[in-house]
Amino acid sequence: MSFVGVSELLRDAENGGYAVGAFNCNNMEIVQAIIAAAEAEKAPVILQASQGAIKYAGIDYIVAMARLAAESTRVPVALHLDHGTSFAQVVQCIRAGFSSVMIDGSKLPLEENIELTKRVLEMARAVGVSVEAELGKIGGTEDDIVVSEREAFFTDPEEAGVFVRETGVDFLAVAIGTAHGQYKGIPELDLPRLEKIKSVVKIPIVLHGSSGVPDDAIREAIRRGVRKVNIDTNIREAFTEAARKVLDANANEIDPRKVLGPAREAATAIIREKIRIFGSNNKA
Ligand code: G3H
Ligand code: 13P
Ligand code: ZN
Numbered sequence: 001m002s003f004v005g006v007s008e009l010l011r012d013a014e015n016g017g018y019a020v021g022a023f024n025c026n027n028m029e030i031v032q033a034i035i036a037a038a039e040a041e042k043a044p045v046i047l048q049a050s051q052g053a054i055k056y057a058g059i060d061y062i063v064a065m066a067r068l069a070a071e072s073t074r075v076p077v078a079l080h081l082d083h084g085t086s087f088a089q090v091v092q093c094i095r096a097g098f099s100s101v102m103i104d105g106s107k108l109p110l111e112e113n114i115e116l117t118k119r120v121l122e123m124a125r126a127v128g129v130s131v132e133a134e135l136g137k138i139g140g141t142e143d144d145i146v147v148s149e150r151e152a153f154f155t156d157p158e159e160a161g162v163f164v165r166e167t168g169v170d171f172l173a174v175a176i177g178t179a180h181g182q183y184k185g186i187p188e189l190d191l192p193r194l195e196k197i198k199s200v201v202k203i204p205i206v207l208h209g210s211s212g213v214p215d216d217a218i219r220e221a222i223r224r225g226v227r228k229v230n231i232d233t234n235i236r237e238a239f240t241e242a243a244r245k246v247l248d249a250n251a252n253e254i255d256p257r258k259v260l261g262p263a264r265e266a267a268t269a270i271i272r273e274k275i276r277i278f279g280s281n282n283k284a
Pocket of ligand 2 (some may be wrong): 024036083179180181182207208209211230231232233234243
């Protein structure tokens, strides 16, 4: 199959009350792990490329790997730009073959975020590509701020209503207590806020920084309208720990396949687990 759009996947998820996993990919082994997990669980899946992935692998390599993966499987696969930084980058990715994009204007004042998102939407609509935007600031666990300070950056439900009405964006990333990277403690989600946002905006909600969020909190968030769950850090952890284990056991190992093969298997296992938590297994 060629790439599917993310809107279609999230529409089915909305009807079925589950979420689709959006997994960050940086190299061939991780692409293969995501597809192997999706096939084993019979799940629709979103491959996504971050700014770091684009810098590391390049847009063309990412598209080529993802396209081959999508064409060689029967499960629906979308390719999504994660945290797109500019109109120009979004255009480059669409031209290269991405089926969905995120434009992250969350650092901009509301009006500018709306303007940028609208501009991207007008162009993306013309070529049948879905668009994710971000309102509120999700940030990273390394940003040295305490939880009470982070709350100042949480998504305001009323603002979300204005944003979605004015832009017509397809799905929205919200800040409700998650952060990118490894958490120091256990993150607590502001579920009442999520419920309020969802009652105002009606479109699918995206949860970023989902690695390390307790499984039950993820399930509660899905119950309240999260339909796309982004996972990167947990894949990195599984991948790197497995590679490290091989090298710790045999410091003389020089065959990359003996290091990266087990890493790929470990990544597959964690992705399968996530898919089952999101409830997207057997939905392909
Ligand atoms: O956006 C979230 C990613 O986990 C950050 O990824 O380090 O590949 O840019 P990056
Ligand atoms: P984690 O790395 O915390 O899983 O976040 C991934 C993400 O939100 C990508 O956009
Ligand atoms: Zn993110």
